[in-house]
Amino acid sequence: MTSNDSTSTVVLDKDGVRLTIDGTLATVTLANAAKRNAQSPALWRALTEAGRALPGSVRVVVLRGEGKSFSAGLDRQAFTPEGFEGEPSFLDMARGDDAALDAVIAEYQEAFTWWRRSDVLTIAAVQGHAIGAGFQLALACDLRVAAEDAQFAMRETSLGLVPDLTGTHPLVSLVGYARALEICVTGRYVHADEAERIGLANLVVPGAELDAAVRDLAGALLAAPRDAVVETKALLQGAVERSYEEQRVAERAAQGRRLRDLAGLGD
Template identity: 60%
Template sequence: MAEVVHGGSAEEISLAEVGLRFEVDGEIATITLARPEKRNAQTFATWSALARIGDDLPQQVRVVVVRGEGPSFSAGIDLRMFTPEGVPGQGSFASTATLRGEAFDERIAQAQQGFMWLRRPDIVSIAAVQGHAVGAGFQLALACDLRILADDAKLCMKEPALGLVPDLTGTKPLVDLVGLSRAVEICLTARTVGAEEAARIGLAELVVAPGDLTQAVRDLAAALLATNRDAATATKRLLQGASGRTLEEQCAAERQEQMARIKALFG
């Protein structure tokens, strides 16, 4: 179930109503955006549901796969959110604009939580991207640690062209992956980045034929699961913190993590 806030009240709705599926097979969890008739467009309820999945993720899960049903990964924000009527039961950007102060900030923060947890050091997240990954869809792919693209994938940061900014945690990973200048160019032109270019500039780890996407994700998940879980968590934690540390600070962090691993293995 996911909690959706609108008009000052909250209600519980099912993942199916939101257009999501969540499945767990051993140590692998799969989140499927399942509104193919809407090209897996996202709403406030989508983001609330993603956050709830993260909160309730079973402890045994080590790999999380995010995929889209049908020909598109996600076409981004449901365009009904731009209308005065909005999405039934969820409101619109117009109704959100009436919020004030902390309530307005909290509304956006709640949406961001649906993306933030995919970076947790105890899991590795994989985006399996085919077709369009636009705006919120592109940011969802960027929220994952790794991206495998079908060769028909089309990435686009559409928000600036719509008068908005990318606010679903996508700006930092985009800059980290491609650098500031390229990130500015991609966002402010709102152009499409194809799969081949995405791989060349660091937005994808692998590009495969659409029919090979599922197997490529399975193979990567299997390789990740072959690594000791605690060592994988500690290593990801080190890598995530590296950009914010000096070399000396990173060496100290490595020592702390390694002492814990040696004690666990041989103490």
């Protein structure tokens, strides 16, 4: 899933994030291979901007990282007293009142939330390290295709922090509470074969085949009618929080909308 296809249009290229559009397919590339795609507040704002810049025609978004690693997590500069230039350091954030601290973290989280919008399907193509914020970014996507060398790790707890970039909910949903707790608290690496076995990765392929596998998956996702995909994603996303009976009602309502639309009777 290269980002330099002749048919692709570059929509955004800033702060280590590049967004390209090719018809109904968008590719978001973490483009700072020299730092293993380490993350920063500037990168998070660029990711948020990428989500807002998606044309309505886009149906599938692929997230990839250039170089040997998907993302090695938060840039270590964040842990220095000065932090990032022009950004509040961790110490500055801690000194602020509760509302200010909450607002800063909420802004950072926005980079991780739009991937689960019901109008797009998102795929993370993961190679090498996906650590901390990198792991959470992969978890933000609907689906994950991993290269055989992929390694996932949630290292926040070992640093005295918690995973706060929206990764805890999908992690528990995918692997269950007990395994999620063990992965987070130990900070250990989950290698690609285990990731596939426990449901973190939908597919594991040799590294040389990662782009092709993601391209094939994107093509399969694009084959179904868009409105049916949107309704199905919304149904499945809400299933965990609904009771069995509530899900039955939701299914009937969604199917009613689809039948009316197919009959030309929609709004």
